[in-house]
Amino acid sequence: MSTTSTFADLGVRPETVAALSEIGITHAFAIQEYALPIAQRGADLIGQAPTGTGKTFGFGLPLVDRVVSPEEGGHGAPQALVVVPTRELGLQVAKDLAAAGKLRGVRVLPIYGGVAYEPQIDALKKGVEILVATPGRLLDLIKQKHLKLNSVFAIVLDEADRMLDLGFLEDVEKILSMLPEQRQTMLFSATMPDAIVALSRRFLHSPITVHAGHSEEPGVSPQTKQFVYRTHSLNKLEMLARILQAKDRGLTMVFSRTKRNCDRVTEDLDFRGFAAAAVHGDLNQGARERALRAFRAGKIDVLVATDVAARGIDIAAVTHVINFDCPEDPETYVHRIGRTGRAGATGVAVTFVDWEDMPRWRIIDKTLEIGEPEPRETYHTSEWLYSDLDIPADAAATLPSAQRSRVGLAAEKEEDLGGGRRGQRPVRGRSRRSATGTRDAAPVDAPVADGEPADHEPRQRRRRRNGEVVKGDATQILFSDPSGPSVPDPVAAATGAADGQAKARRRRRSPRKPGSAATTTD
C-alpha cells in the first residue's frame, strides 16, 4: 500500500508537507508516488487505483501546490476544478484539499446543490483558488454569471467513469467546453471500463495512464473479505440484524438499491434498537449531511444508503459493508465494498442475493469472479453466521439495551402469537409488523411461534423440506412490507389487545423516531 517515499521526496511543497503531517499523513501511497510527478508537470493523466488508496491526494496535492494563493498574490478566480458525482463527496474532497493547502491559505470551495446560493456566491466574490463541484450547481452559477472558468489550468474528474456515463456526460462536456483549451485534464477512479477510456480520448491530450495496486480484480481492495449469501428476500432484514451483532463490527454501511428500501431498512433497524440513519437523494440536504456527520463521529454506527454513498466516502472506522440489495453493476459493487478496507485496514463485505438480485449478481460475478452465492435460506440456520462472521451464538444478548427490553416484551407475546395464529398467513402489513420482528431477534434457542405443533426436529430442516417459507410463520410478519396495505395488527389480533393498546405499546418501545439520532447529535 504505502510506499517509503515521503512527500518531500516527491517534490511536494514544504508547507503542504507540514500541513499533511498535521493531519497524520507522512508517507505517500503508490498512486501518489506514481501520479504526482506526472500531474505536477501538467500532463493529462488517467489514474486508477483501488478504493481507499489515496487517489484524492494523488490529484489533490499537485492542484494545491500549483495554485497561487492570495498571500502569494493570487487574483482569486478559480484556478483548479474538481468535479464529483455527489454532494457529500464534494464536501469531503474540499475538506481534504483545504487541509493540505491550509498553511498557504489556499481557499477551497465546495459548490453543490440542495443548499442556499448565498454562501457559495459570497465565497466566490471573496475569491477562491480551488473549486470542488457537482455539475448542476456549477453550471447554474456559471449561467448566473457568478463564476467563470477561464482561469482554470487543471480539471479533475473524480470518479471519472461515473462522471462520463450517460447521466452526467452532457453536463461534464459542457463544463469542459468552458475551460481554456490549454489546460490539464485528469481522470481518477478505482474502476475504468474500456469504453470510458475510449470515450475520454475526446478531451485528453497525450494522456499518461497510471495504475496502482494489483491488476487481477481492478479496484477491489484485497484486505476486504467478501461473502455472498443466497437468501430469501423476506429474510434479509433478520440476516442484517444478526450480522450487525458481529463482535468485531465497527461502523457499518448498508446499501439498498432503492430510496424506498433504504427508508424501510432504516426504519426496521431503528425499531430494533440499532443506531441507524438513512442517506439518499430524496432526503433534504441537511438530513443527508447530518446523517453522514453523525456516522463519521460514531454517534450512529449504521448508515443505510443508496448508491449516493457508494463512491468516494472515506471513513476509516467502517469495518463492514452489507449489500442488502445486490448492486446494479460490477463497478458499483467495487465502489460499495470499497467503503471498508481502506488505507490498509481490513474489512468485511456481505452481499445478499435473493431471487430478484440473481441476474444482477450473475453479471457482477462474471466480471469479478467472486463466487457462487452460498445458500442461506433462513435466519434459523444461524450457525453459518457465527462461523463466518464472528457473531456471538447468543447474539440477542449483545443487543443494545433498548433492544433487549423489547426482546423481553416481545417474547411475552410469543406463546400467544403461536397459539392464536395457527394456520394463518399474514402476507403484508404496515410498519407495526416490526413490533413482532423484535421478537425474532431473541436468542436462537427461544421458542419460535410458527403455528405448528412443537416437535423436536430442527426448524431449519422442516423449512428446507417444505421448500418454501412456512405458512403462518412469524417470519412472514417480520419481513412484510411496512408500507404495504394495512391489515389488522397480528399481535393485537392474536392477543385480543385493542388497537389503542397496541399503539401505546409501540410508543413505549420505540421512543425514538427514525433519523432522530442524527438530528440530535449535532
Next chain:
DNA sequence: AAAAAAC
C-alpha cells in the same frame, strides 16, 4: 433499470 445531479 435505479440513483444521482440545479431550481
